[in-house]
Amino acid sequence: MRRQMISAAGLVTLALVALTAGCGGGGKKSSSTPTAVTTETTTTPAVDRKVAREVPAATKSKGTLIVAADAHYAPDEFIGADGKTVVGMDPDLAKALAAVMGLKVKVVNTSLSTIIPGVSSGKYDLGMSSITDTKRREKTVDFVTYFEAGTSFYTNTTGGLVIQNGLADLCGHSVAVGRGTMLPTAMIG
Numbered sequence: 001m002r003r004q005m006i007s008a009a010g011l012v013t014l015a016l017v018a019l020t021a022g023c024g025g026g027g028k029k030s031s032s033t034p035t036a037v038t039t040e041t042t043t044t045p046a047v048d049r050k051v052a053r054e055v056p057a058a059t060k061s062k063g064t065l066i067v068a069a070d071a072h073y074a075p076d077e078f079i080g081a082d083g084k085t086v087v088g089m090d091p092d093l094a095k096a097l098a099a100v101m102g103l104k105v106k107v108v109n110t111s112l113s114t115i116i117p118g119v120s121s122g123k124y125d126l127g128m129s130s131i132t133d134t135k136r137r138e139k140t141v142d143f144v145t146y147f148e149a150g151t152s153f154y155t156n157t158t159g160g161l162v163i164q165n166g167l168a169d170l171c172g173h174s175v176a177v178g179r180g181t182m183l184p185t186a187m188i189g
Contacts (some may be wrong), residue, residue: 065105066125068119
């Protein structure tokens with residue numbers, strides 16, 4: 001059975017519009033004097049009735065959007081100061097999306113390799129975890145691409161491997177890859 005990462009791309013578009021609606025300026029010029037911010041304020045988007053009507057019945061009846069994330073990719077998703085809460089850009093976006101849909105949200109920390117199978121099986125309603133969109137993965141789930149990152153590797157600034165010809169310079173050196181990810185990290189030893 002094919003499950004969607006989000007039931008309709010329009011949900012994301014509408015949710016993002018709702019998120020940004022309050023971000024515009026009021027026409028006043030900003031002060032050139034910096035001000036200290038002493039408290040963090042967040043606003044929860046209002047329920048969008050049109051979007052809420054599009055939420056699948058099974059999800060609506062639960063009242064909670066279950067979101068899977070591998071909390072090891074800061075600042076996108078990582079474990080917060082309390083040692084257990086998944087925080088970051090993706091959980092914040094998931095909370096805003098759920099609010100627009102009229103739902104609560106539960107972000108579950110799981111390994112990257114289990115997110116797509118979990119969405120496919122119905123264990124999770126949505127996967128948000130810096131997952132690379134590939135043709136192979138699209139055979140199982142639908143993607144809404146809202147963020148793109150490049151591929152890179154790094155070495156020590158002093159005494160490390162000299163990279164002049166790209167990936168060919170890694171030949172003969174140890175390379176580690178996170179399970180389920182598309183991005184290798186060169187580990188020079």
